Amino acid sequence: MELSELFIIALxxxxxxxxxxxxxxxxxxxxxxxxxxxxxxxxxxxxxxxxTMASMVxxxxxxxxxxxxxxxxxxxxxxxxxPPDLTYxxxxxxxxxxxxLVQFVEIVVQKVSPALYKSLGIYxxxxxxxxxxxxxxxxxxxxxxxxxxxxxxxxxxxxxFTLALVLMAGIRERLELAPVPKPLKGIPIAFLMAGxxxxxxxxxxxxxxx
Amino acid sequence: MPISNxxxxxxxxxxxxxxxxxxxxxxxxxxxxxxxxxxxGAAATFVLLCSNVIVSLIRKGVPKKIRIPIYIVIIxxxxxxxxxxxxxxxxxxxxxLGIFVPLIVVNCVILGRAEAFAGKNSVAYxxxxxxxxxxxxxxxxxxxxxxxELLGSGKLWGFPIMGSGFEPVLLLILPPGxxxxxxxxxxxxxxxxNKRTTA
Numbered sequence: 001m002e003l004s005e006l007f008i009i010a011l012x013x014x015x016x017x018x019x020x021x022x023x024x025x026x027x028x029x030x031x032x033x034x035x036x037x038x039x040x041x042x043x044x045x046x047x048x049x050x051x052t053m054a055s056m057v058x059x060x061x062x063x064x065x066x067x068x069x070x071x072x073x074x075x076x077x078x079x080x081x082x083p084p085d086l087t088y089x090x091x092x093x094x095x096x097x098x099x100x101l102v103q104f105v106e107i108v109v110q111k112v113s114p115a116l117y118k119s120l121g122i123y124x125x126x127x128x129x130x131x132x133x134x135x136x137x138x139x140x141x142x143x144x145x146x147x148x149x150x151x152x153x154x155x156x157x158x159x160x161f162t163l164a165l166v167l168m169a170g171i172r173e174r175l176e177l178a179p180v181p182k183p184l185k186g187i188p189i190a191f192l193m194a195g196x197x198x199x200x201x202x203x204x205x206x207x208x209x210x
Numbered sequence: 211m212p213i214s215n216x217x218x219x220x221x222x223x224x225x226x227x228x229x230x231x232x233x234x235x236x237x238x239x240x241x242x243x244x245x246x247x248x249x250x251g252a253a254a255t256f257v258l259l260c261s262n263v264i265v266s267l268i269r270k271g272v273p274k275k276i277r278i279p280i281y282i283v284i285i286x287x288x289x290x291x292x293x294x295x296x297x298x299x300x301x302x303x304x305x306x307l308g309i310f311v312p313l314i315v316v317n318c319v320i321l322g323r324a325e326a327f328a329g330k331n332s333v334a335y336x337x338x339x340x341x342x343x344x345x346x347x348x349x350x351x352x353x354x355x356x357x358x359e360l361l362g363s364g365k366l367w368g369f370p371i372m373g374s375g376f377e378p379v380l381l382l383i384l385p386p387g388x389x390x391x392x393x394x395x396x397x398x399x400x401x402x403x404n405k406r407t408t409a
Contacts (some may be wrong), residue, residue, distance in 0.1 A: 022385050024239040028318060031231065088294060091312040092286040099279060131235050131316040138309045183401035184393075187231055191393025198386035 010156035015204040019132050020164040021197055022205075026132030030165055031190050034192055035122070040169035044162025045125040046154050047084050048155060051136050052099055055154025058137035059147055067088055094137050102127050132161055167197060216338045220346030226319045227350035227392075228399040233319035236310050239350055244367045247355035249303045251348025252309065253296065255287045255341070258320050262340035265328040272329075281324045287348070289314045296347040319347055350395075357391050358382045 019025045026047070064073050068085035075083040086093075106124045108118045127133060136157045140150040171193050175178045180189050225286055226232045236254070240246040265286050272280055293311050304311060314320070328336040337349045359365055362373035362382035372378075381387050 024235050027234040027238060091290050091315055095282055095315050099282060120230050131313050134316050135313060138312055142309065176313060183404060184397045188393045188397035191389050195386045195389030195393060198389055202384060202386060
């Protein structure tokens with residue numbers, strides 16, 4: 001595996017296939033938490049952290065519990081005729097793992113660093129139902145990434161999410177003072193802004209990466 | 211409240227997408243053609259119906275503290291069923307919806323209805339609520355999709371209908387078009403509301 005490959009994965013997850021603006025993952029927190037800069041940063045950090053953890057854990061789960069290989073743990077324990085193919089359980093397995101992972105991270109952060117918990121704490125429960133997290137796990141699987149590639153993809157997808165969220169928060173803080181037509185106030189104008197940002201990000205798809 | 215109200219509230223008054231701002235990710239992602247939108251709507255409606263009925267059936271036996279994980283497992287089970295059935299019988303649709311089929315699990319419309327309605331109401335009401343909300347969701351998806359497909363590619367359900375002189379607005383098929391169209395739709399619904407209350 002080359003370093004340049006990892007670089008390409010990172011760059012394309014942050015800009016070209018930006019999770020929010022190009023792939024429509026994690027729209028709910030994007031619209032909900034982008035009203036001010038502080039909460040946007042907090043949410044972004046929490047997402048980067050959980051996404052990285054989720055990429056690692058779901059990769060391991062998939063490789064050693066679900067895939068029909070000889071290193072499948074069920075195969076090693078029960079030694080049936082051939083390795084069981086449990087990939088059809090991936091949706092259930094992943095969502096349960098992510099839900100418990102978020103709970104676990106919340107408890108650990110609370111014990112280890114109360115200061116961090118204070119700034120991230122309220123965002124963690126929201127993350128379970130953030131489709132970007134399950135999305136990153138499923139995309140890792142779909143693109144057949146290795147362990148290291150999955151981690152890089154997870155981190156950079158989180159960075160891309162944070163980038164979009166923070167940019168949006170900056171715009172919306174100023175938008176508060178702008179004379180927006182009444183029916184467009186709130187969510188509609190946020191969507192229109194997101195559309196314009198998405199046009200800007202569309203420019204990145206012209207990048208040639210190899 | 212009469213049971214017919216539970217059915218019709220999903221269309222306009224409590225439309226999950228335009229009014230409650232739930233389920234936005236799939237609305238944006240699969241509304242690039244009417245076929246995708248209807249396929250997604252049907253899949254989500256099926257999951258919503260089944261999960262509403264099951265959640266309502268077991269609502270008295272579920273401990274309050276662990277209800278969310280239980281709801282998620284129920285939803286994930288039906289999503290897996292939809293995923294496998296769709297892969298078997300409609301492979302083209304399955305391919306173009308991509309990861310948004312398994313992502314129905316985290317569609318907030320479904321968990322939202324389980325939590326806000328089915329966990330508190332009888333089976334019949336929950337069934338009607340699921341059906342109404344599911345059709346309301348499909349309606350919202352289709353409305354966005356009709357605009358995007360018609361103006362973005364000059365087609366509807368894959369058939370060209372705008373004639374040869376029509377210059378398609380490519381932007382609407384691309385990701386930005388989804389944001390712009392949905393934003394204007396939500397704005398339109400707000401405007402209709404304002405007109406109603408002031409009139």
